[in-house]
Amino acid sequence: MRRKYFLPLLCMALFSLVLAGCGAGNASSATVAPSPTTTSLAQKAKEIPVTLSKPVTLTKPSTPATTVQVSWTNPYTMYATGTAIVRNAPNTDGTILTSYAPATAVTVYGNVQGETVNGVSMWYRVSDRNSDPKYIYGGRLSNTKATPVPTKTAGLPVIGPPPPPPPAPAAPVATGKVIFVNLSTQYLYAYENGAVVRSFPIASGRPELYTPAGTFTVLSKGANLTFYSPWPVGSPYYYSPEHVDYALKLTTGGIYIHTAGWREYNDFGPGTQNPHTLPDGTQSTGSHGCINTRISDGQWYYSWAPVGMTVVMSY
Known part of the structure; x- marks a missing residue:
């Protein structure tokens, strides 16, 4: 009888030990002994010394630049x-x-x-x-502009101080603020609730870069800006970076109403959009497509004109 029950009991005991060793019932009770095959790559990397035969140069040899303190x-x-x-x-x-x-x-x-x-x-x-x-x-x-030697170019008219503005046309809209630019007479008129509040001479785009006519909206406005030439050096239209005191942006393509401190005070008004000569002999022409104004006028419209205001320009 002892042999009859001994073998089943022995098998059951061995089966229980196998289950316990595999972690059956509670995974935290199982213990796996570490072996060389389970050692992490990171641990191995720490044990391998890395040496370089010489320093690595990441910059190209060049002549040292002189430090300039601006x-x-x-x-x-x-x-x-x-x-x-x-x-x-x-x-x-x-x-x-x-x-x-x-x-x-x-x-x-x-x-x-x-x-x-x-x-x-x-x-x-x-x-x-x-x-x-x-x-x-x-x-x-x-800081002062030298007086150039007077010269005359055949066919170029001499343009002096602008005359008083022509009578203002009716306001494009009856209410609110609006600007109207007459691209033929080269004058700008600002209206508020149908009445003219200010008018002054401008200089629009030269014949080959004429200012587009149409109805626009003031997209944004800025002060103390720098304008960069979209034309490359060597182009007849290239200009060096220009400081602009005040500007109203009208199109995403770069049409603005902005001040032009580089133009002489009287280089605005009728005829200034075309090539011409000033009384002192300086040769000038129209803008690159924008509406140029005097700085004093720009200071005024920068404060007066809201973003979203309508601007109408017509020949």
Whole structure:
């Protein structure tokens, strides 16, 4: 009898031990012994020393650049006295980028101490801090515009101070604020509830870059801006970065009503959209498509005109 019951009892005991070893019933009670095959790759990596035969160079060999400490200022306008050469460094070894004719208005963003030339070590930074560096030797810029030698070009009319504005047409809308620009007479009229509150001369786009007519909305407005040329260097329409005091944006394509501090005070009004000569001999023409205004007028409409206001322009 003992042999009869001994084998079943022994099998049941062994079966229970197998279940316990596999973690049946409670996984936390199972213990798995570590083995070399279960060692993590991270642990192995820590044990392997890494050495380099020589340092790794990530930069290309080049001539060390001279550190330039720019004294940044708010943008302001200076004028070329003679031909002003623009370089990429404040010294005569700098690469020549372009040049400006005498009496050209140049926007200045700061100054640096550079190479001394004829006793002058001041160089002016003529590009903003987000652009490639451009410098002009301090002896070639002045706060006052030199009077150019009068010249006359055959066929170009001489345009003097603008005459009083023609009578204002009826307001495009009877209520609220609205601006009407007469692209033929080169005058702008501002209305409020049907009455004219201000009018002044403007200069619109030159013949090859004429200002579009139509009804527009003031999309946004800004002050103390820098305008960049959409045309590349070498294009007859290229212009260096220009400081703009006040602007009303009319289209996403870049049509604005904005101040033009680089134009002479009387270079606005009838005929200024076409090539012409000013009384002092300076040759001028219309804008690149925007409506140019005097700074004093821009200061006024920047405060007066709300975003969303209607602007009508017509020939």
